[in-house]
Amino acid sequence: MKSYCLEISGDFACFTRPEMKVERVSYDVITPSSARAVFETILWKPAIRWHVRRIEVLRPIRWINLRRNEVGAVVSVRNAQQAMTAGEGDLALYIEDERQQRAGLFLRDVAYRVHADLEVRDDRRDPMPPMKYREMFERRADKGQCVNQPYLGCREFAARVRRLETLSGEPAPIRETRDLGWMLHDLDFGNPADPQPHFFRAQMTDGVIEVPRLNAREVAR
Template identity: 30%
Template sequence: MDNRRQVVVDVWGKIAMFTPPESKIERVSYCVPTPSACRGVLCSIYLKPIEFYYEIKKIEVMKPIKMIEIKTNESKTKIELKEPHPIYLTMGKMKDPIGMGIRTGQGTQRGNVYLKDVYYRITADIVKRTDAPDRIDIDHLYQQFDKRIKKGKCFRQPFLGTHECMAFFKMPDPYVTPIKESRDFGYMLYDVFDITRNEKLDTSENGNVDKIVSPSFYHAVMRDGTIHVPGWESSDIRRLI
């Protein structure tokens, strides 16, 4: 019995930031999405962690690659509240006139290089987990994903790499085709998790940070706007373990 079905979705946005793991202070995006970012978009649309996971198979670039530099003011600390209050009442307040709370520490300005005006087509497999309940049917999972795409439903707003890069999605547009450009991007990030486990990152004191696997990488080559992504079990995936 086949345990996977292929899905395709178009995603686009005004800006995108696919941060390389070596970026620390000032971030410069990869030129194309990482499989990890694409998986995040699909998980925002439809996800049943105990039933299936996504394996990215192909990434198509539908618009020319353009960069834009944006400076951001980032706070080093969180706003501390003495008692519960709407956060918008404390934003930007350096003093504490009514005893609500103050912003501690100082901010810092960073220059980041984003991708501008992006449009991608993501092809992935919905893969039924080996330990999924017997009642789970792969065709039903595919139908649910297809229905959500057509109706524009999502569990949370998808984003392209970072939360400020809002993404929109729809069924594949037959009139939009990949760009006619080929380029070797070298080794790029594949993922920082075991994609078959579908566990959320929890950085709290009793979180699951120890369950993160070492980053994995793959050789990304774009031919006529299309990047073919090797499977998770492929020997073409380089793992730092």
């Protein structure tokens, strides 16, 4: 495995707490699963896995209340299957009929340094050597290439991403220590039909959060 570091920043962010059923309320900082997703927007292959190891908070944790319009429905799978079988069908959603106004407690003016390991799976079918995946990620990250626009929890909150080869001259994390409580670590896709959430007790020490491995003892399943 080889470690990489990305600086991830943006004007707004929302890493939604799953216990909030109606309104969106963000965690205090980016979650490991959201950070992993940013790495995957740059490079994802079935033969590799990303493991987030450390999160550094670079700006003070600040909040903002926003009220937004959201679409409160999705196209049903059954209707989509029927349309595929028949070759035609009405799968449109009319925003005027499905619009919902919701309040949310979001983060603003965020910046993080995220350290993650690139693991090339031993059971991969692709014969490409591990060095090729590393070179591919480095080339894409340095050129600003990505599969889709990286975002901070919600797709409308676009993220700015920069790969760091060295931390020399980079700003230090914020000087703040606090217990962030239970936080979503990631989803276990061992059973793709029923992915299971895993949580860990996030502790920020001088702006740094050490992320345990998904199978570590301190991770709750």
